[in-house]
Amino acid sequence: MTSDRDTPPSSGEDPETDRLLDGIRSGQRAALARAITTVESKKVDHRRRARAILQALLPDTGKAVRLGITGVPGVGKSTTIDALGTLLTEKGHRVAVLAVDPSSTRTGGSILGDKTRMERLAVDANAFIRPSPSAGTLGGVAARTRETMLLCEAAGYDVVIVETVGIGQSETAVAEMVDTFLVLGLPGAGDELQGIKKGVIEIADIIAVNKADGDNAPRARQAAAEYRSALQILTSPDASWRPPVVTISGLTGDGLDLLWTEVLNHRLNGEQSGAFDDKRRRQQVAWMWTMIREQMMAAIQHRTDVRARVGELETAVAGGDVAATVAADEITRMLGLGEV
Ligand SMILES: Nc1nc2c(ncn2[C@@H]2O[C@H](COP(=O)(O)OP(=O)(O)OP(=O)(O)O)[C@@H](O)[C@H]2O)c(=O)[nH]1
Numbered sequence: 001m002t003s004d005r006d007t008p009p010s011s012g013e014d015p016e017t018d019r020l021l022d023g024i025r026s027g028q029r030a031a032l033a034r035a036i037t038t039v040e041s042k043k044v045d046h047r048r049r050a051r052a053i054l055q056a057l058l059p060d061t062g063k064a065v066r067l068g069i070t071g072v073p074g075v076g077k078s079t080t081i082d083a084l085g086t087l088l089t090e091k092g093h094r095v096a097v098l099a100v101d102p103s104s105t106r107t108g109g110s111i112l113g114d115k116t117r118m119e120r121l122a123v124d125a126n127a128f129i130r131p132s133p134s135a136g137t138l139g140g141v142a143a144r145t146r147e148t149m150l151l152c153e154a155a156g157y158d159v160v161i162v163e164t165v166g167i168g169q170s171e172t173a174v175a176e177m178v179d180t181f182l183v184l185g186l187p188g189a190g191d192e193l194q195g196i197k198k199g200v201i202e203i204a205d206i207i208a209v210n211k212a213d214g215d216n217a218p219r220a221r222q223a224a225a226e227y228r229s230a231l232q233i234l235t236s237p238d239a240s241w242r243p244p245v246v247t248i249s250g251l252t253g254d255g256l257d258l259l260w261t262e263v264l265n266h267r268l269n270g271e272q273s274g275a276f277d278d279k280r281r282r283q284q285v286a287w288m289w290t291m292i293r294e295q296m297m298a299a300i301q302h303r304t305d306v307r308a309r310v311g312e313l314e315t316a317v318a319g320g321d322v323a324a325t326v327a328a329d330e331i332t333r334m335l336g337l338g339e340v
Pocket residue numbers: 071072073074075076077078079080117165210211212213248249250251252
């Protein structure tokens with residue numbers, strides 16, 4: 001980009017883009033919310049504006065601690081995020097909470113649901129809660145959430161928490177957009193690790209056994225010990241980091257300070273070993289490829305001639321009249337990509 005640092009880059013031609021950029025840079029919630037609506041929109045002119053905004057804000061992004069949180073329904077994600085987020089805003093941080101829930105067909109309901117379970121954060125001037133973009137492909141939902149994360153960073157949120165429910169591949173999608181991936185577990189993990197998939201433990205940077213309060217406290221400590229031994233037989237993706245297991249209570253707030261310390265330890269450790277920069281770089285490139293795939297699919301949807309021909313070819317391929325390879329080649333050519 002040719003812009004210099006004294007004059008923030010702007011679209012130069014779209015006043016709404018300029019208004020959004022100014023609003024986001026000065027941390028205005030309304031502008032942030034409007035920009036998020038713009039990145040979530042499928043309209044071509046909105047997508048164009050979204051790209052202009054994201055490019056212009058690029059120098060203002062990347063500075064937050066990006067924390068992913070997953071765990072089975074009822075494990076206490078909302079409760080924990082409410083308590084941890086409040087602890088962080090009390091420390092002077094600005095916290096954004098986003099979600100990836102591709103199964104979500106809820107509209108306003110999920111905002112209400114999430115916000116009533118995050119009572120304190122919902123009314124905290126230094127917190128911003130945004131529910132998952134409405135149902136779509138996981139790739140699409142994750143794409144919008146990642147863009148929203150960048151907007152939040154540019155608006156001055158220095159902690160971004162991305163929550164997901166343990167459905168399908170959504171955990172992997174969230175793990176791929178954050179620096180630190182936290183898996184919440186329950187006391188009584190001994191019963192085959194409480195339905196938490198082994199694959200999820202493998203991508204955890206930190207495990208926290210929640211509900212370690214009252215009568216549950218001893219069982220939570222026992223579960224933590226079991227997670228620790230389960231982790232020993234797994235090879236960690238980052239050789240310089242052994243995922244710690246902590247016990248917490250989202251309800252009482254016990255252990256959340258230590259949990260946050262572990263998040264910062266993970267960051268520090270990664271900065272020293274180089275794993276942090278590597279991961280961010282890898283994520284950005286993987287992100288570009290995801291977008292290329294998304295946009296190719298979108299191009300097929302947008303071009304009526306291509307869409308019509310895809311329909312005919314599907315029938316021909318299903319009927320055994322045209323080889324799938326040949327059909328794919330025809331569409332690739334129609335998109336102007338030539339012979340590949
Ligand atoms: N005792 C105890 N109860 C908790 C704790 N954290 C959450 N709960 C309770 O567990 C229930 C589920 O908590 P949520 O925070 O809604 O769980 P969630 O993981 O967000 O659930 P979904 O959004 O449905 O996936 C609620 O009744 C909470 O009050 C905790 O640390 N201790």
